[in-house]
Amino acid sequence: MNENFEDRDEVLDIVRRFEQMLSSNEPVFFDLADFENIIDHYTSNTQYDKALQACEAAIALYPFSTELLIDRSQVLAMKGEYTAAADQIENVALLDPDNPDVAVTRGIIATQKGLFSEAVAYFLSAVERFPERDDIHFNLGLAYQSWQKYKSAAKHYKQSLRLNSDNDVAVQELLYCLEVSDRLEKNLEFFRRFTDDDPYSAIAWYNLGQAYFRAGKFDDAISAFDYALLIDAKFYEAHGYLASTYVSLERYRKAIEEFELSYEPGNPTPEALCNIGECHEKLAEWDKARRFYQKAIDLDATMDEAWFGIGIVLIAQNRAFEAIHFFRKAVALYDEGLEYWMALAAAEYQVGNIVSAIEAYDKATQVAPDNKDGWLNWSIILYEQGNFDGAIDLMRNAVEIQPAEAELHYRLCAYLLAAGRYREAYETLENALVLDFDKHRLLFDYFPELESQKALARLIEQYRK
Template identity: 70%
Template sequence: MNEESEERDEVLATVQRFERMLADGEPMFFDLGDFESIIDHYTQSTQFDKALQACEAAVAQYPFSTELLIDRAQVLAMRGQYQEALVQIDEVAGRDPDNADVAVTRGIIATQQGDFPAAVGYFQQGAERAPDRDDIYFNLGLAYQQWQKFKSAARSYKQSLKLNPDNDAAVQELLYCLEVSGRLETNLEFFRRFTDEDPYSAIAWYNLGQAYYKAAQYGNAAQAFDYAILIDGKFYEAHAYLASCFVSMEEYQRAIDEFQLSYPEGEPTAEALCNIGECYEKLRQWDQSRRHYQKALDLDPEMDEAWFGIGVILDAQEHWFQALHYYRKAVGLYAESGEYWIALAGAEYQVGNVVSALEAYEKATEVQPEMPEGWINWSAILYEQGNYDGAIDLMKTASELLPEDADLLYRLCAYQLAAGRYRQAYDVLENALLLDFDKHRLLFEFFPELEQQRALTRLIEQYRK
């Protein structure tokens, strides 16, 4: 057992002892560090009621501990009890006005209340009092980020990482801010600098790998994760990321090998097993794929990706009735996936459940209207049923939502031609040709006989470059 696992087990044992005390109603002694661990455990798992119980018990034993009073204020804020939290932190400020955590807690409360200018001011005040604390700069970054000031947020996260390169949450938020602001590629040097300063730091290579991965530089990312693994062979997260690089490069067997190293021997995770199942699916090794998806479900029956994966396998083998069960389970667990609804709709259509298919496509376009497949497949059924007006209306709605998608315009043009609306069809075709000329072949794939229409082919030729 590694040191991290031992520490986690110790905390869980302490938490269990605390819960026994509450259940039995008999007082037990906990030192200050024990109470801090118990409170952290509950807050990290968002069990704020229990966290507050721990705070009350702790303050009863250590009434003069400013650390515990600050914890209590922060837990009250997490529960939305802002006024009580502010009263508590004002009490601490009266005792210890220069305590950096007083400013930090006020900043956390202001952030949760949506008062981002005040939050930034408080965190900056805290950073002045304790300039070597990475958590303060991290919280400052969160305030800027929620304020939509991504450049300022990135600067704060960078400062947090300079003080503590192991802060993975800061890495993730920094990468997000750089990605959103379109500045990721120009900031790769920031991550490279850590490996230059300490080439034997596994975490530095891991963070650089994540940056390359986000920038879609998968070869460079794989190399960085390789270095992290060379330094620390049991860096399981690095193995998982390296596997994801291989997936992105469509090297599925190499990805499988790495996913199998992404957990301690004999302790597979549901996520790793599901990822392995997906790789075997890409290799069309159906039995191996289904076996790993099922193993993932044995560990976590609520894993929607594994239910969906088995559905995909059955669908590929044209076992549509069986696939329906798995797709329905997947959408039942995660109804916000357009991909799941589209797959379910396709299977419903294959078994002749046309009404159910139409309902599923409608749901797909509700939850993810930016996915053109839902609109196109839904409209295709209406077209096949002779409902040209319905198909045209769907394509108009879709093309308004996704004006840069030429496929939708060519499809709309085809439906209008079928309905005899030639003038409207030619207007749409002109827009489609301007958007993406080469995709005009889609029109002829949909209606091969259109290649014989001279007026149409002349119009297309006018736009050939």
Template identity: 65%
Template sequence: MRMNEPFDDPRAAQDTVRRYERMLAHDEAVFFDLEEFEVIIDHYVTSAAFDKAQQACEAALSQYPFSTELLIDRAQIAAMRGDYAEAERQIANVASLDPDNADVAVTRGIIATQRGSFEEAVRYFQAALEHNPDREDIHFNLGLAYQSWQKYKSAARHYKHSLRLHPDNETTVQELLNCLEVTSRLPEHEEFFQRFTDDDPYSAVAWYNLGQYYYRLEKYEQAVAAFDYAIVIEADFYDAHHWLADTYVCQQQYQRAITEFELSYPPNEPTDEALCNIGECYEKLRDWEQARLYYRKALEVNPNMDEAWFGQGVLLQEQERPFEALHFFRKAVQLYAESGEYWAALGAAENQVGNVVSALEAYEKATEVAPEDATGWVSWSAILYEQGNYEEAVELLQHAVELHPHEAHFHYMLCAYLLAAGRLREAYLELETALTLNYDQHSLLFDYFPELEKQPALQRLIEQFRK
């Protein structure tokens, strides 16, 4: 296996993986030829399912114990799992058997990349490239090393070279787009992606990649057209249907998105992701019953899908049923505790039912896992304000203002907190900032805190900023 190398027939590859998984599920004897095992291992590596990749690799080695390719696979998987000493030991054994194998240098480069030794990794990959200039996987891994090293322009150069050699690798497309986005160079690469469709107008993958490019630029009309072309060429291009659906979601065309999500998986083989996405579309359409039905279908496929648990909680919150929502939000944070959004939603529900202590704990957790998101800070501060803990409320909201200094809303709230704390000078400075940023939003101050309308000094200051 060459890391991230796509196989010629993706559909055949999926069928091979499914057949392998069915045999495992039924505890049947597993036998595949060497190339099929390479397909299976590559699938799991690309999906970052390294334990499954190792299991498949060991099964393959039991049938083909002298395969250099499989021994290299095993070393690379060990590196991906973070077992660098074992990876080094295994690749050293391969080097003693086949010292001229270019994959020895590639694997050592992968180990160095995973270990964070990016300069060393680049040296290994460049050495391998000297004798194999047209191997797209070496260019890909060079790109990955440079990207991890935060040398995005060099990374993009090698990703582009990799795509020119083999344009069907979706992972390469995504990483290239990431690098171009980070360096604000997306707009200038339209010609690069269009060239693939010009060279081969009947390539579904070329149109799909162009759609991905337009999607990143938020040029949704062009993205829809590109994904449509891909689907016209290849009707059961499931990923193209998925991204077309996502594009419709961005355009708030939820009914169209539902249709495409329903086409984003093989017949009678729905994925938990597609079902959950359909549920979310129905939620946006405020069709609560259909939304709940699809969230439950997603959980039938994958009982541990945190997004579906969270989605059901959101449905109940939208219907003003916070007591029932609590169960689903608690399950969501239990399954995925690193989501600030989940913790903030749990905090809101806890607060609504009067569990103030639990609400404060949830908001505190939200700020721990997502300190860059102002939602947790704002909501946490609001509860403290309501309890009369003005100084603590001020301190927390100052975090929100630091994160979003141009958000007038937060400055208005901070002004109110400072007034309550008796810090008048600071309060008026915050109000001036808020009025400068967005005068029209000053009504929020009185929506949240009606008693402030009785303060003439505040009214005079607001009048001074009236245009």
């Protein structure tokens, strides 16, 4: 097995022992390196409260360790406790003024506070003295990325990975920066070079697979993940990504096989179970889908995707009334989910809960005002209730937010015609025809009787190219 995975298993074992110590309240010995690993594990998983708890436990045992005091300052900064973080690092600076981590920590605090040019200056001064430290380049990348300077961020993430290719967070951030700046395709060679340099590195193949996956080159991604798994069959994350690649290709049976290998035997993760549920859902295997979604919820009751999944399964089985409970649970757990609000609104409408449906569409348009379907579906309810003015006002609001969306203009025109407001309707129609002439058929899809209106036909003909 690759040495890195042995290291990773060791770290997880140390973290488990630390958590057992906390729950049993019985003292267990950890050396300084153990504590560093525990703190790193928590911070890389953004579990800052646990990281701070580990810092406090470590400092109680090793009160004179500047490394631990620096860790504590960095964790405080990540938690947003900037004053305490700054006080801590200034105390360290008095004890050890030449310590490069003083500049790094000041940079982390500045990044967290949004003072990006100040942060970059701190990190650059640290890089000058210690160009071989991957973590400094990584932090420089984060500062530039937060500053929305994606090219500079990518440059430093790349350097960080050249020095330490095991940093999966650096891989994710680099891929994000390359995607945002439309440079992913051009940079695939960067990831390929690692596999050329070390063809027996599972991490190198895994990283290349992720790059291909993000670039939409799914067959290449499958090959790369397969190589990673040939080198290390227990590389659970690679199984997970390979499964996601099969999902993208709609090969759900293969995806299920890989998701089942994406965790330690007998120790499934709620994410894997939820993903398996979704694959069964795509295969219209409703009972199996529901069973796996429920297993995910049993392991983690806060898994909104699984609650939503059960709702979708019930809708497919024409059980909208039961589905509402599950959709409501999903939006309670994650109220920024447009898909959740749209599904809840549709289910409420289906069972005749008009007021609840309108409230859910209202939330959907707040969450994603640039999604036209929320506005359209909401307006249909108002129109069907005979509230023409309400439907018109809603569409005017939508058009203001998305002036280039022709479908909204056509729908507004239809409502104005229905309300007998012809002059406004024709003005609106002219705007719609200019934006997208071909979509004028939508008008007759909404109201077939309009095809017989001669004035309308004449206006449309004027704009025919």
